[in-house]
Amino acid sequence: MPKTVLLVGTRKGLLLLESDDRREWNLRGPLCESWPIYNAIIDVSGAIYAAAASEWLGSSVWRSGDLGETWTQSSKGLNYEGVHDEGLKLNKISSLASAHGKVFVGAESVGLFESTDDGTTFSLVSTLDGAPGREIWNDHAMQPPGHLGLSAILPFPDSPDHIRVIVQGTSTFDTTDGGKTWEPRNRGLRREWPPPPDEEVGFCVHKLAQSPDPDRWYQQNHVGMWRSDDGGMNWIEISEGLPTEFGFAAAAHPNDRETFYCIPLDPGHGRTMPDGQAAVWRTRDAGSSWQKLTNGLPGRDAYVGVLRDGMVRDEQDDFGLYFGTSTGQIFASLDEGDSWTELADYLPPIQSVRVATLA
């Protein structure tokens, strides 16, 4: 029986939930000296990396090679020293990815870094110079509150030079030359605010999820749920049937390109699930219709939110689906969302949930 490990990044450190059967879970933590954790991953070697941003001691990537028993941390090279734009300052690191023997780190001010020595040192890959919108997205006067900068990194497994990223509040971008040039991927999206000077960008992309079909992608953004059937080049809206257009978290089915999950939220200040009822929404027909999944979730007075990296699925054949809330609960489903079980409560506010299956 493989071991399943949930990495739960919270405002007060990293927590690990471990299980041999995905029914009985053991909680460990808080780890990383309780620094706020924006994201955490396990790479193919089983090493854990956590993107941490301390109010006092700055941002650093924590690494554990023994499943959280011992840790090191480093931010060597995670800065904008020597970059021609002297206004750049690394305020936080918010996203992580691992691929092709590298660890990638996304930051605010907007930048993509990589490590080729297991997180000991980092080097700047790109500040997305030349990309449309580049001239304004590091301007604090133009940013949304709590700006994450480069909020997602999605390397393509079969093409080391092809990386997709999200710049929060601006755009999805692709590079196919290892970060030298970047192209927006927003065609077909709508917005409900004035466009920036370059109308190719100015879209508030929250989450991208790839289906098992590499051409089929899903997107949750500020004003809707969207689907692409051509690898992200063009998008069509699939929001009809959902209670709100707004949400952060999303996950794709591992084997069925038509099935996809999201968690709609009230779009105002609250950003909690509508009507105080926790619910995950599922489509089995690529967004033509949606089912509200509530079995096992709090049915009333539950004003909970889920952030953009707050939902994930594991890689097992009978896959598990997990989400963590802004009020410190973890829920899991082992039947494709039909029913849910609470795995943990009273955790600090959860900012990310990732999962790994270890042999």
Add this chain to the structure above:
Amino acid sequence: MADVHLPSALRPLFADLPRTVEVEAPTVLDAIDVLDRRWPGLRDRLCGEGPALRRHIHVYVDGERGDLATEVPPNARLEVIAAISGG
């Protein structure tokens, strides 16, 4: 030699880092660089680009608020403080 008093939040991050270290250095930045050579990465925890002290890291030299350029006389007391904040 100046006595450098370090914030307790640093100690879990660096093996054998004491609360107080004796350092001979002409300025606050030089003192931090001396410490960084003994405990690699320590400078990154106290300083960001520039270099500049991180927003919530304060230094006092013999009781007077200083910055990275402040001189550190022999026998001075250099306190590095993680400012009280939050709730």
